[in-house]
Every structure is written in structure tokens, then in C-alpha cells.
Amino acid sequence: MPEAGFMNEDANAKPGDEARGPGRRLHGAIAHKLGTAILSGKYAPGDILSGEVAFAEELQVSRSAYREAIQVLTAKGLVASRPKAGTRVLPRDRWNLLDPEVLGWAFAGEPDIEFVRSLFELRAIVEPAAARLAAQRRDKADLKTMKDALAAMRRHTLTTEAGRAADRDFHKAILQATRNDALLVLSASIGAAVNWTTQFKQRARALPRNPIPDHVRVYDAIAAGDAAGAAEAMNVLVDLALEDTKSSMVEK
Amino acid sequence: MPEAGFMNEDANAKPGDEARGPGRRLHGAIAHKLGTAILSGKYAPGDILSGEVAFAEELQVSRSAYREAIQVLTAKGLVASRPKAGTRVLPRDRWNLLDPEVLGWAFAGEPDIEFVRSLFELRAIVEPAAARLAAQRRDKADLKTMKDALAAMRRHTLTTEAGRAADRDFHKAILQATRNDALLVLSASIGAAVNWTTQFKQRARALPRNPIPDHVRVYDAIAAGDAAGAAEAMNVLVDLALEDTKSSMVEK
DNA sequence: TCTCCCTATTTACTCCGACATATTAGGAGC
């Protein structure tokens, strides 16, 4: 009998929570393991994950669990299986890189710095435009959410997870105020990258200047309905982050 | 051995192949069925897909097939399963709307016109910025790909699937020239929406003015390395499409 | 008698291993 002992769950502090945590099952753990292995480059595109049975045996799990994990990876475009040919890692451009779970795998190990730059570049494109739309379409509830998030940011600062969560909430509130679902899904992806980088910078003791005033300027412009001003203020904010990321690249 | 092999399942030219069909596998067919049902609103967020056995029996498939389909939907954030509680449809903001397969399900039935507008708005934000980057970073190979795609567009026109594919290729080449993976992933999502809309407009006999010259202007600016010009030319192109989409909304 | 909490049952997912089927790679035969 394959004895338990796997399930290296991290901080799953909330028992009754359904929404947040990965809430992993066995096949979820396998998918995580394989996903991080692929994202970290341990398996390169074109490589073959030889043998369903061999793999299942190596991981000490049943074929079904392994198979379900492969289903997950297949659904995210990381691999493709064909009879007799085996399960191969697909080329990078087929990967669903904006999927929150894939992103989590990418940031689980040492994320590709070039990919982080990509995400920040995407952010520098999307968020100013989003701020512009938000200034035109926000309602009172949106503004309240932003204001609360700002207050929380002030209280906790970005050195704590609570503070970073507040930062994400602030940006998410802006995306939400655009009334654009396609934009909104991007917030989760971008937020993950920003969060990781902020943590990284903190470890490196290279936190940038106080970001609160920049955030306040964005809020003020959105509250005033000043579309151009909101876009410009957000531009300042994300350009700063983009520059920081670039310099982090160099010193690395 | 990383032998280049079967990675071209999109480009299967064989007509006898079931390229059109929804499901390459049984569980894929089930996932398609359930996915379209959810995306079309037949199952609303919070609804429960009661009973693994009941559903499997209703669909005349084994529990495993149904289960693997649910895994796929879970991986895309559409549903979540919990013991005793059943499988519930998650709220919309958890859905992975930019996933190519989810997008396919969204466009399989009558897609939400508001969501289409979202995608076009995203496109109007991303593509001009992408054209700007492409003008700065493209190499000769990128330009050749764009040129070839333009030629194919001229040959086939947008009334044929081949022509629409060439259009997608053109835009994808631009995204590729940005050297930005995160942007590139979006091309598939946006391309699907544009393709669907183009077909729709064709059915409605409301094709806009000849789009080739607009595309040529974008190409010329990128080839010349004119970042601002490329952004502006692309802006014209996508704004036109966005306007068309809005008017389609009204007349519908 | 009413309320609250604790326990037990029920229910549905999760995991498992075995079997059946289909497809393909690779080699044998021409």
C-alpha cells in the first residue's frame, strides 16, 4: 500500500475556505510537481514524460491520479498526450502563461527574469489604459473599495503580506471599475507577478521610494473623473515598477 | 529524445481528421458540452451539477470520463468540487476567460455581446502598444512573416477562412515581434474573438471597408522602425473594429 | 419548552487497480 506522507501542503491556514487556497487533492499535488518542473525548465519543450505506469510508480501514486494530473496540464496547454507516442511537453507558445495556476508554478521556483519583464511590460500597457476607463466608468462603490485598499496599504506597508494584498486589491478595484471582464482576468495574473517581485525586492533590501503618494494621485484622478490624469498618474506608477524590474535584472 | 514530431495538431490539413469536432477524446467532448452549457448561462454561477453518478448515467458515459471532464473545467476555473457538497459553478470572475478553449466555448453558442466588446476593448489597448514595441524590436524574419500574411490576405480576402487565418497570422507576427511572451499569449484569445466577429459580420453582409490599406500602413511603419507611427496606424485599425462591434451591438 | 452543541449518519467526491479498446511505432515480409 502506498503510504501517505505526500501532500506537502503549505500554509493552508483556513480550513473552511473554499475560495482562496489551492485546496489541493492528490492529483493537484502531482500537477503542481510536474507543472513546476516544466516551468522551471527541468522538462524542456519536446521532452517526453515517459510512461504512464513508470511515472505513476515513481511518484508512488495510482495511474488515475497521475492521469488526472496530466489532464490538468493538458487543459493548460503545457503537455499533449498521444497513444503510443507518450506525453510530450508542448512548445512555450502553446502554454497558457496567464493562467493563475501556471503563473503560480512559474513563480514557485526561480522564475525566468525575462518572463517577469514581459509581465511588467504588459502591466505598463494595460493599467494606464484601465485607469483611463475607470475614471470614466467608476461608481461610488468602486471608489470606496479603492479608498479602503489605500488605507490598508498605509497601515500595513508593502513589507507585509497584508499590505501587498491591499495593493493588489487597489489595482483590482481599478480593473473592476472598467466594467471589462477581459481586463479583469488579467489583474490576477499581473498581481501575482507584482507580488512576487515586491517580495523579492524586499529580500534584497531594495524597496523603492514610498509608493503611497503615487497611488493617491491615481485615486484622486479617478475620483475626479479625470481620464487623462488617471492614465498619466498610473503611467508614472507602472513605469517606476518597470524600471525597478529592469535594474533588478542587471544586478542579478 | 526531443525529436520534433506531432506538435502541429492545429495545422492538420487532413480533411478526414476530426478537426472540426469538439472533442478529440471522450472526456473532451463532455467538457465541451458542459463548458458551452456553463458559458451560455444554462448553468449559472452557484448552480450545482448534482451527482457524479447521476450525470455520468445521464450522459451514458462512465464516471471516469465525466470526472476527467470535470477536471478540465476545474483547471479552467469554471467549477469546483467538494465532497458532499457537489460540483458548483464558480462566480464569473474566477473563470479563465482568456483560455483559448474557454473562449471557444463562449463563441460556440450565442456569445455574450458585452464580453465581445470587452475583448475588442482589450485589443484596442494592447495592439497599438504591441505595434509600437514591434517597430522597435522586429527583425527581418518578423517582417517577412508579416509580408507573407499580408499577401495571403490580399489573395483570399476576409470572406474565406484562409483569409481570416492570414489576418490572425499578421497580428500574431506583430505580437511575436514584441519579444514578449505575455503579450503573445493574448494574441490567441483576441484572434478568436476577432475571427468570430468577422464571420458574423460577413453573415450579416456588413463587411467594413477594405481593411488591406490599413494593414499596409501598420506594416510600413513597423518596417521603418517608426514606433509612434506604428502605434497610430494600429490605433486606426482597431478603433475601426471597435466601432463596428459597437454598431453591431445596436442593430442586434 | 427552547436553544445550543455534540455526535452520527448520509452523501458524494477521491483514489485505486484491473480490464478492454484503439492507435501508432517499428519491424517483417514482399
Add this chain to the structure above:
DNA sequence: GCTCCTAATATGTCGGAGTAAATAGGGAGA
């Protein structure tokens, strides 16, 4: 060099054992 056959391997199927969670029921306290 081509075709066909065989073997290997992945997918599809099944039913059962295990487990976690929600609900219902009973007991204790007010």
C-alpha cells in the same frame, strides 16, 4: 521502397473502498 502485421502504449471503462463534509438528530443546559 512499400505494405502489412505485430507489439507496445495510451486512452476509455468499470466498480469498489476510503474519506471528508453537510445535515439531521439527540442530549444537555437554561
